[in-house]
Amino acid sequence: MSAIKIRLKENDLQQLKDVCKSFNNEEGELINVLHKAQGIFGYLPAEVQEVVARQLKISVAKVYGVVTFYSFFTMVPRGRYPISVCTGTACYVRGAEKVLDEFKRLIKVPVGETTPDGKFSIAGLRCVGACGLAPVVLIGDKTYGRVAPDGVRKILKEYDDK
Amino acid sequence: MHILVCGGTGCHASSSNLLLENLREQVAGKDLAGEVQVIATGCFGFCEKGPIIKIIPDNTFYTQVQPADATEIIEEHVIKGRQVGRLLYKDPVNKEVISDSRKMGFYKKQIRVALRNCGFIDPENIDEYIAADGYSALGKVLTSMTPEQATKEIIDSGLRGRGGGGFSTGIKWDIARKVQADQKYVVCNADEGDPGAFMDRSILEGDPHSVIEAMIINGYCIGADWGLVYIRAEYPLAIERLKTALGQAREYGLLGEDILGTGFNFDIEIRYGAGAFVCGEETALIQSMEGHRGEPTFKPPFPAQSGYLGKPTNVNNVETFANIPVIFNKGAEWFASIGTEKSKGTKVFALAGKINNVGLIEVPMGTTLREVIFEIGGGIKDGKKFKAVQTGGPSGGCLTEKHLDTPIDFDNLLASGSMMGSGGMIVMDEDDCMVSVARFYLDFTVEESCGKCTPCRVGNKRLYELLDVISKGNGTHKDLDKLRNLGEVIKDTSLCGLGQTSPNPVLSTMDNFWDEYLAHVEDHRCPAGQCKDLIRYEVVAENCVGCTACARNCPVNCISGERKEVHFIDQSICIKCGVCFMKCKFNAISVS
Numbered sequence: 124m125s126a127i128k129i130r131l132k133e134n135d136l137q138q139l140k141d142v143c144k145s146f147n148n149e150e151g152e153l154i155n156v157l158h159k160a161q162g163i164f165g166y167l168p169a170e171v172q173e174v175v176a177r178q179l180k181i182s183v184a185k186v187y188g189v190v191t192f193y194s195f196f197t198m199v200p201r202g203r204y205p206i207s208v209c210t211g212t213a214c215y216v217r218g219a220e221k222v223l224d225e226f227k228r229l230i231k232v233p234v235g236e237t238t239p240d241g242k243f244s245i246a247g248l249r250c251v252g253a254c255g256l257a258p259v260v261l262i263g264d265k266t267y268g269r270v271a272p273d274g275v276r277k278i279l280k281e282y283d284d285k
Numbered sequence: 286m287h288i289l290v291c292g293g294t295g296c297h298a299s300s301s302n303l304l305l306e307n308l309r310e311q312v313a314g315k316d317l318a319g320e321v322q323v324i325a326t327g328c329f330g331f332c333e334k335g336p337i338i339k340i341i342p343d344n345t346f347y348t349q350v351q352p353a354d355a356t357e358i359i360e361e362h363v364i365k366g367r368q369v370g371r372l373l374y375k376d377p378v379n380k381e382v383i384s385d386s387r388k389m390g391f392y393k394k395q396i397r398v399a400l401r402n403c404g405f406i407d408p409e410n411i412d413e414y415i416a417a418d419g420y421s422a423l424g425k426v427l428t429s430m431t432p433e434q435a436t437k438e439i440i441d442s443g444l445r446g447r448g449g450g451g452f453s454t455g456i457k458w459d460i461a462r463k464v465q466a467d468q469k470y471v472v473c474n475a476d477e478g479d480p481g482a483f484m485d486r487s488i489l490e491g492d493p494h495s496v497i498e499a500m501i502i503n504g505y506c507i508g509a510d511w512g513l514v515y516i517r518a519e520y521p522l523a524i525e526r527l528k529t530a531l532g533q534a535r536e537y538g539l540l541g542e543d544i545l546g547t548g549f550n551f552d553i554e555i556r557y558g559a560g561a562f563v564c565g566e567e568t569a570l571i572q573s574m575e576g577h578r579g580e581p582t583f584k585p586p587f588p589a590q591s592g593y594l595g596k597p598t599n600v601n602n603v604e605t606f607a608n609i610p611v612i613f614n615k616g617a618e619w620f621a622s623i624g625t626e627k628s629k630g631t632k633v634f635a636l637a638g639k640i641n642n643v644g645l646i647e648v649p650m651g652t653t654l655r656e657v658i659f660e661i662g663g664g665i666k667d668g669k670k671f672k673a674v675q676t677g678g679p680s681g682g683c684l685t686e687k688h689l690d691t692p693i694d695f696d697n698l699l700a701s702g703s704m705m706g707s708g709g710m711i712v713m714d715e716d717d718c719m720v721s722v723a724r725f726y727l728d729f730t731v732e733e734s735c736g737k738c739t740p741c742r743v744g745n746k747r748l749y750e751l752l753d754v755i756s757k758g759n760g761t762h763k764d765l766d767k768l769r770n771l772g773e774v775i776k777d778t779s780l781c782g783l784g785q786t787s788p789n790p791v792l793s794t795m796d797n798f799w800d801e802y803l804a805h806v807e808d809h810r811c812p813a814g815q816c817k818d819l820i821r822y823e824v825v826a827e828n829c830v831g832c833t834a835c836a837r838n839c840p841v842n843c844i845s846g847e848r849k850e851v852h853f854i855d856q857s858i859c860i861k862c863g864v865c866f867m868k869c870k871f872n873a874i875s876v877s
Contacts, residue, residue, distance in 0.1 A: 151594075153576035158518065158557055192578040192735070193559030195518050211480035212675065212711045213637030215725050221862050225840060228860070249560065251519065252483030253295040254637035255332025255644060266298035273838050273864045 131170050138163060139171065143178035150179050153189055157196055166200045194249070202237045202244035204282055206230075209259040211250030218271070219258035223247060225275040226260075242282070286321045286363065287341040288312075291404065293328030293490055294483070294522055300352055301325075301336035307355035308338075312363075321363055327491015329404035330645035331391055334374065339386060339404070346386035347372040377641045377663050391642050394661055396623065398631045399447075399484075399607040400647045403491030408526050411533040414494040420539055422613035423498050427547045432506045436462055439506075439609070441617035443629030448474055448565065448602030449680065449706045449782070451628075451695040461507040461589040461599040469509035470598040471500050472588075473606055474570055475516040475523070478562035479678035480729065482709035484633040485603035487645050489516070489523035492607065493530035497553060499609035501544065504551040507599050512553040515570055519560065527555065562679070562733035565707075566781050567592075567600040569735065580737045581781035602707070604633055624650035628694035638675075638711040639666045648693075655689040658712060669714040673797070677706030679726045679733075680786030682793025683719065702793045704786065718815035719798040720805055724752040726790035734783065741784030744775040748791060755802065757818040758809035765802060769795060814876040817861045821877055826851045828873035835865035835874060 131139070142159045146152035156175055161167055167190050176183040190196045208214075208223040223245075227233060230243045237244035253259050256268025260278070267278055290296075290305045308323045329337045334348035340362060347358070350372055361367045373384050383389050397403075406413040414420070426435045440455030461469065473496060477485040489496065500512045516524055531553055534540040542550045556574050563569045564579040571593050573579035592598025608630060612620045621629050628650040634657065637643050641663035648657060654674060658664070665671050673683040682703035684691075691697050695705050713722065727749040736742045751768050754760050772788030779785045795802060804810045811819040824835075824844075831849040836842075843859045846852030852873075854865070866874045 151576040154559055154573065155557065155576075158559070188578055189576070193561050194732075195558075195560035212678070212709065212725070213481040213643070215480075216638045216711060216713055216717055216722075224860070225862065228840070249478065249519070249562070250480040250483065251294065252477075252486050252635075253298045253332070254481060254483065254635065255295045255335055256298060257637065257643070259298070268298060271864075271867070272862045273840060273868070276840070 129168050129170055131174065135164070136174065139174050140178060143175060148178050148180070150181055153179060153181070153186065154193075157186075157190060161196060166197050168198060199235070199237060199244075200241070202242050204243050204262050204285070206243055206245045207248035207261040208245070209249075209251050209253075209257070209261075210247040211252075211254070211257075213250070213254035214258040217257040221272045222258050222260065222270050222275060225272040226279075229275060229279055242285075243279075288321060288323045288358075288363075289326045289329075289339045289341065289404065290323065291327075291329045291335060291337040292325035292408075293332070293335075293403075293487055294520075295328065295332040296335035296337060297522065299336050301350075303352035304336055304338070304350055304355060307352050308359065311355050311359040315359060315364070317359070317363065321359075324407045325409075326405060327403040327408050328487040328645055330400065330487075330647075331642065332645065333641065333643040344385045344387055346374055346384065346389065348374050390663060391644070391646070391661055394652065394656055395647050396631050396649050397647045398611055398620075398623075399488060399604050399633050400491070400645065401611065402495065403487055403645075406492070408491050408493055409529050411494060411530065411537060414492070418614055419494050419610070420498055422610035423501055423539065424545060425613055426502050426505060427545055427549055432462060432508065435502065435613075436506045438617045439612060442612045442620040443617075443624075443627075444605065444608055444612065444620065445628060445695060446601060447604035447608070447632065447707070449677070449704070451705060454601060454605055457589065457601070458503065458506050458599060460587070461509075461597050464590055464597040466597050468511075468594075468596045469507055470593045470596055471503045471507065471509045471512040472567075472570070472574070472593060472598055472600040473500055473512065473514040474565065474567065474600055474602040475514055475520075476558040476564045476570060477517060477520075477603070477707065478565045478733075479707045479709045481637050481711050482635045482678060482707045484635055484645055484708055486520050486523050488603050488607050488633075489520070490526050493523075493527045494534065495610055496527075496603055496606045497530055497534050497540070499606035500553060501540070501551045502609055502613070503599060503601070503606070505549055507597070509599070510550045510552070512551065513556050513574060513593070514553060515556045515558055515564070515574055517560070518557045524555065524557075531555075561735070562729070563735045563781070563783050566783060569781070570600065571598065578735065580735045581783075583780070604708070625692060625694045625697075627696055632693070632705070632708055634708045634710045636662050636710050636712065639669065639714040639717070640664070640712040641666055650694045651692040653690050653692055654684065657693070657710070658689070662712065665712065665714050669716065671712070672715050672717060673713045673719065673722075675703075675711040675713065675722070675790070676709065677704040677786075677789070678709045679729050680704060680782065680789055681706050681709075682789045683713075683722070683797055684793075685797045702796060703789070716813055716815065718756075718811050718813035719794040719801050720752060720756050720811070721813075721815050723791045723794045724749065724756055727752055727787070730783070730787040734787075738778075738780040738784060740775045740778040741780070741787065744771055744779075745784070745787055747771060748775070748788060752791065755805050756811070756816045758805060758811075758816070760806045762806060765795075765806060820861060821856060822854055822859060822861065822863070822866055823875050823877060824852050824854055825873045825875050828871050830871055830873070832871070834868045834870065838864050838868045840864060
């Protein structure tokens with residue numbers, strides 16, 4: 124499943140079990156459980172999925188199937204500053220693809236991955252609905268509107284000392 | 286005096302929250318709290334020029350207001366009664382300054398039904414909703430109408446589902462009403478996945494109570510006591526406001542047991558989507574709510590017979606629900622008097638792309654595309670030429686010049702090879718390549734196909750590959766034939782609405798822009814200059830003055846040349862980002 128092998132700490136394990144329990148360990152609550160779990164760990168590594176499967180008494184395959192089906196769930200830890208470039212149609216026709224290319228070129232990782240130092244990760248994002256500001260880029264909670272390819276370097280500079 | 290500050294996602298992203306704080310601080314500091322109220326509202330719709338504020342009663346409309354402008358607005362406008370000229374709206378075409386929002390081209394032709402409260406009331410305050418006739422429809426239905434009468438009112442109004450399908454809402458309710466079961470459910474589909482459409486989010490952010498009220502009415506009509514809102518996790522602000530509104534409604538006894546003392550029980554819970562476009566399809570949505578992968582199931586049985594947890598379920602989308610309370614307040618006849626013969630009422634469109642006034646608009650059904658794009662939308666950005674408008678998102682098609690005077694309604698759009706969809710409208714100009722646009726949509730569909738049925742899973746991937754080959758200049762006539770045949774097959778054989786419509790962007794662009802496809806195939810040329818593999822940027826020696834703007838801005842430093850001398854682009858390094866082309870003020874960069 125995931126290339127990264129981790130061991131869950133005892134209290135993490137307990138926290139995860141508590142989440143499952145708060146949803147009565149019900150199979151139908153799988154997506155809600157995963158939302159909470161990703162909120163705690165930042166991502167959903169194989170080990171987390173195994174625990175969830177055990178608690179809800181379903182197969183790991185079923186959990187994995189759901190995690191990989193929905194784009195909101197990720198099995199790779201995101202960077203400290205996750206970069207999301209909106210790839211909705213409005214942003215596309217206003218040049219989002221070129222903006223995304225420029226981010227990829229400068230931080231040197233492909234879409235869906237994180238830089239080796241764990242600082243940035245990059246992803247395409249479905250429409251955020253701020254089409255008036257197209258193309259839109261989100262870094263963490265901060266929104267950048269009307270981003271042009273030649274403005275990308277300046278945006279990344281803001282994170283130089285962080 | 287009221288100062289309304291837009292608190293929608295678009296304006297929020299340009300610091301309208303700071304502006305709000307500053308205005309409140311100013312009002313408090315200048316001891317105006319008794320006379321001036323600063324209110325955060327939902328979206329005004331005019332996202333292009335956000336952040337927006339409006340001052341009532343004189344309707345002064347300020348655009349692109351920065352947090353630092355708060356002082357001037359309070360001192361000049363509020364205290365001295367003088368409008369702040371530099372913040373007023375200026376018409377992009379005739380440069381006329383318009384201070385009253387009702388006189389702006391953007392608002393003149395609009396009739397706001399679903400968006401009636403967005404931008405007017407504080408969405409976090411139930412009293413403001415009630416003051417605007419809120420929950421009076423619920424009172425009327427619960428106390429003076431039988432479920433059958435109330436359902437008939439919706440049938441008579443002619444309201445059709447605003448989520449894409451366009452099925453009669455009243456008849457859908459009636460089917461669910463007639464099914465006998467011990468438990469039924471009402472579901473609000475707020476999984477707005479169409480890229481470029483954001484009306485459902487705006488309604489939930491700006492007027493969440495209208496949706497809650499409609500769901501309760503729906504519950505009464507079909508005999509359900511439980512409602513679920515399935516909402517995208519990507520809409521944090523909408524979720525927050527919806528939660529606040531649900532809490533207030535419970536506090537007021539409008540949700541819970543024995544609503545308004547009538548003995549009717551109803552409550553609503555929130556379910557989160559996790560980013561899957563296909564979950565907008567109602568059977569996939571139900572699968573997802575039950576914790577499964579969002580894969581559609583066969584119909585029949587329809588959700589009205591066997592839906593959530595196998596019980597009869599009525600699913601409507603946010604905009605459809607937002608229309609319900611008004612129909613009861615003003616009557617089915619009033620609603621049916623707006624619109625065309627078979628499409629009643631209004632429709633909200635998200636105008637975006639290469640248009641001057643990006644934003645959310647609501648017009649009567651039957652308004653023409655020309656009115657929407659050129660009068661409300663203010664025409665094409667930067668004086669460019671209109672090329673196409675894409676409606677219906679990844680399921681829709683591109684309409685062109687010849688469709689501009691077609692009245693917009695469900696049936697006319699279908700007849701023109703597109704569809705209403707959820708109401709996204711992306712305007713494209715002469716610089717957009719239609720092959721790239723089709724490829725963009727297919728890229729989306731390939732990623733979002735759930736994989737359950739083969740035509741959609743495999744077929745769309747093949748369509749994408751064919752388009753990719755064509756956009757690289759390596760396509761043949763045979764590829765074009767394949768593209769069309771395969772598209773037709775996918776439409777005919779897919780299981781759900783996603784696959785049945787996914788070839789539309791390809792087929793409609795082939796119908797309307799055949800020349801462009803031919804240019805890619807026969808001449809290996811992209812007429813719009815968009816397809817990277819088919820273009821090169823070059824310096825036009827006679828125009829270049831050696832200002833160095835291109836070289837300084839080139840992200841890969843592939844442009845060389847001394848000051849005041851003709852520059853040169855090294856094609857082996859150029860990544861075709863187009864920055865030099867945009868930066869050159871002397872027309873000295875050409876695309877070929």
